[in-house]
Amino acid sequence: MLIESLTILDYSEKKGTRFDFSDGTNLIVSNGNKKGKSSLLKSIYYALGFDIRHFPSGWNEKNKVFQLEVKFDDRSTHTILRQENHFKIDSDSTPLTVKEYSRWLQTSLGIDMKLPNTNTKKLNSAYSSAVILPFYVDQDDSWDGNLYRSVSDSLGQYRNIPKSIFEYLFSISDTDVQELENQINKLAELIKEKDITIRHLSNLLNHYIKEISETPKIVEIDKTQFNKEIKYYLDLVDSYSKKISSYRTKLIKKQKELDILHNDYDELHQLLNISKRRHKEIESECQYCHSKLTREQSLTRLDLKNNEFEIVLLQDTIFKKIENLKTEVMTIQSNQNSLELELDLLHKRIKESKRLSTIDEYINAKAKTATASEMKKVLEEEQAIRIELESEKKSVQDRKRELLKEKGSLREQLKTEFEDIKNQIHYSMNLNASDEFSFLQFKKINGSGMDKNTKYLANYLIYISLIEKYSIYKIPFCIDSFIKNEISPDTAEVLFSAIENYFLPLKNQVFFSIVTDNLQYLKNTDQYNIVQIENYRLNEQNYDLLSTQLFK
DSSP states (O other): OEEEEEEEEETTTTEEEEEEOOSSEEEEEESSSSSSHHHHHHHHHHHHTOOOSOOOTTOOGGGEEEEEEEEOTTOOEEEEEEETTEEEETTOOSOBOHHHHHHHHHHHHTOOOEEEBTTTOOEEEOOHHHHHGGGEEOTTTSSSSBTTTSSOGGGGGBSSTTHHHHHHHTTOOSHHHHHHHHHHHHHHHHHHHHHHHHHHHHHHHHHHHHHHHHSOOOOOOOTTTTHHHHHHHHHHHHHHHHHHHHHHHHHHHHHHHHHHHHHHHHHHHHHHHHHHHHHHHHHHHHHHHTOOOOHHHHHHHHHHHHHHHHHHHHHHHHHHHHHHHHHHHHHHHHHHHHHHHHHHHHHHHHTTSHHHHHHHHHHHHHHHHHHHHHHHHHHHHHHHHHHHHHHHHHHHHHHHHHHHHHHHHHHHHHHHHHHHHHHHHHHHTTOOGGGSOOTTOOOBOOOOHHHHHHHHHHHHHHHHHHHHHHOSSOOOEEEOOOOOSOOOHHHHHHHHHHHHHHTTTOSSOEEEEEEGGGGGGOSOGGGSEEEEGGGGOOBHHHHHHHHHHHTO
16 A cells, blocks of 8 residues: 555644655654654544544644545555544545444455454454554554554454454464364364264164065056056055154154254253362362462352353253253154054055055055155265265365464564564664564563663564565555654664664655654665655645545
């Protein structure tokens, strides 16, 4: 992504201005501090969707409309207009919510970042602040506390921030592995259900095959002579057989549901026993040492009690379902028995006739053979489906193993390169590498003054270098002023040298703020686009023209 321009309108004071940027390195320069450099940089990333915690005093973003012109890697160009928490894309008059805009931004970047929720732990589509975070170093909130941690209040809804964001950024997140694991579990459940169905069908088929094998050899009858009798009898048997078959099918399904519920009930019973044993262990520990429960033990007991209560409730629910199913099974069996009794009475009536008796034997044998054949066909279809499910499960398991291997290899590669870059940057900035963090350890940096800021800057440069090479998506980088205290010429030379060696030459678009007096520490200012902030103050002359362009 490239940011081509920013337009700002203050509709309360009827003032406006516009900034144009180059595709490369942009130095935001002012003749001294508190001239508006941070206001400009914060406004750029605020317009892009980042929730800025602190704007400079006197800069009220709620009274302003911001519009960015951006270009994505697919060369598509768009305008993004933000007014408080409402966004508009291009000329579309329909405003987007923060959530809707975040989806649009991710789609435009070609990504689908999902992060675990703090409370539910479920994966949710990330908002734009999380997407932008690794690329933005704020003047007020990035130079204290944990690295990348407290830059935006909206990030508190996610777990393991900023680690989970960087893991997605570097393609080493386990979220896609979790999705594969969910697929495997669903397939395993389907296979379990098929096994139950196949077992019941196999038992029923074996019963029919045994009956057919024990049936005496049927004497062929004169079909023409007994055509009417056969048709009449077939109609009757077909009617009864269909009804009985329907009840048998229902019984199979109900029995399968009962088997699953019994299994679930037994598993809950085992979990309840484990929970109770654990609860007793904690009590016995307390009795043994004759001391008050520790806070951790108390919490554990409360959790166990909650678990026992939830398990008992779930057991009761399943027990009621089992009882209801048993009642349904008894009703179905009763109806089936009634039908079979009626069929037996019909058989008794026709046995008085030798001819009909012959037909009866003939039809029964044919019916059993046909039923067995149909059941065998259904059984083979179920077995084929099970084989397909097993094959799909194996394929997903193979993919999961490959993905874990790929991610493990990439993680080790990133760790190695992190250490290499860290050593280079720390050496150039006269820092002791052993005092700093390992890969993806976002801790608080100790120290004070420029010594502390130097360590922060070194760590940001390390991660920016990694992002430049390995990130799956790109947003312009920004480092707002790292100078908050008086700085000696020697220290300034070291810090700005690091900036010029590891930040300003990046292929990605770059924004960096600096006062005019410190330009002397940069050697290649002629290669950068210099935006002199004093030349772009909001003024009344620009308001009418810019407002017409924005709201045309």
